[in-house]
Amino acid sequence: MSEASTSTTSGPDTAAPRERLRLSFEMDVDICVVGAGLAGLTVALEAARLGASVAVLEGRHVGWNASGHQLGTVMPGYGLPIGDLIARVGFEDARELWALSKNGAEYVRATASEELIPGIALSEGALQVSNVDVGDQLISRLQMLGEDFETEVEGWQVDRVRAELKTGRYFHGVYYPKAFQIDGRKYVHGLAELARHAGARIFEDTPVVSIDSSGIRKRIVTPSARLRASHVVLAGNVHLGATLRRLSETLLPVWRYAAVTAPLGERLAEAITFTGSVSDADGIDHFRIVDGDRLMWASPETTWTARPERFGGAIQRRIRRIFPQLGRVEIAEVWGGAVGETVHGMPQIGQLRRGLWVTSGFGRQGLSTSAMAGQLIARSILWGDDRWRLFSPFELVWAGGATGRIAGYAIGMWGRGSSAAAGALARYRERARGQERVREARRAAANRQAGTRPPRPRQPPGRPLPARASEGEGV
């Protein structure tokens, strides 16, 4: 037997379909995890690896919500921009928090190996592009990420971005060579298999309807059986619902929709040569090429649940707006999932009361952050590691209930509208500068023919006037 096949057979069979197991008997465990998404499964896997007895209770099935419907891009960082993170917790803690998110990404890389999860299709590199012309701000951001936060980044000038993405919509870019992407669906099911292999029991179709967390041994009630555990980890994201209403109301649910196109052939390679993930800095579009010539694209959002198929047309139009040369692309599949946004933009990680833990609120960037949280919580329960306390400044803040959803939608729409307007203005300025350069060249040519000196160039729209060194100084 070859070495490769030995290592594959010694791991779990992550590809095999399996029957769902429902909890139908009373149970006693060290740790009960509520929710089998990325967050819950990582805690389960890590705790089981460290020797705890673990039961995961999932109301639907593994990866039912966002975790089974993500695009698989793994990057360091949080929803809260790095500058705001420093302002909130100070430079040193911000550095530590950032380093934790990098650890989370490394954890995913180590777990998403072909040996452990066959067919995971890991590919390297992610590019964050700007919708507006802000090259000057880019330099300080690159310096901060590279020097202070020890993250490998490259600044891409407009020409480089547009050589890889043939569209006039994007300007500068920040390239993360150590970021990567994986098959997101395979990853969540692979995590479940690895957790089972490590000894965790996963029960599906088993919603938790109530929790009594007052005693040393917590009581967890499901419609079909009860369970007792020393620790309960709440990893239910926005669907935790009535189980702990006050906790679930600290998250604003945002449904995000994505689609994959039919094969696009050569025209896709002509429009996009970049092979990693692309996201814009305003968090509107996120896309990458899959299966060689299909485009996977996430964009529309709502703060209410809707049928994903309704958004196929919107994604199709969005692709056409950014890459008109692709023409009308055929959409093969549309899906969606709800992410939990916190008011402060940071995830909820920590102990609410003795033995009651939360790991939630990962927003649009849940792969690296939920991996980090899973490790932190498992190690805290079993080893007493208390680094989760770095997240304590980010308290559970009520997200505003139904009013919060309406406000969230309005703010989201305003944000998208204003970034679209800023993008349109940036493109207008760019066109105007281009036209001005053409006029300038024509004037210079005419002046050369006439043998006169060229006049002082006119200021293109949107550019500040250069300060004059002294009165009377001219061109």
Ligand SMILES: Cc1cc2nc3c(=O)[nH]c(=O)nc-3n(C[C@H](O)[C@H](O)[C@H](O)COP(=O)(O)OP(=O)(O)OC[C@H]3O[C@@H](n4cnc5c(N)ncnc54)[C@H](O)[C@@H]3O)c2cc1C
């Ligand atoms: C379209 C889209 C694209 C995305 N792309 C990316 C990406 O490329 N990279 C990235 O990092 N992130 C991405 N994300 C975000 C990422 O998917 C989420 O941050 C992450 O999946 C959240 O994981 P979770 O485990 O906290 O929540 P969930 O996936 O929601 O899992 C929670 C689980 O808990 C269960 N549950 C809830 N309440 C109960 C209860 N009372 N009893 C039992 N079970 C319960 C639910 O059924 C659910 O299965 C994307 C999200 C979407 C929607």
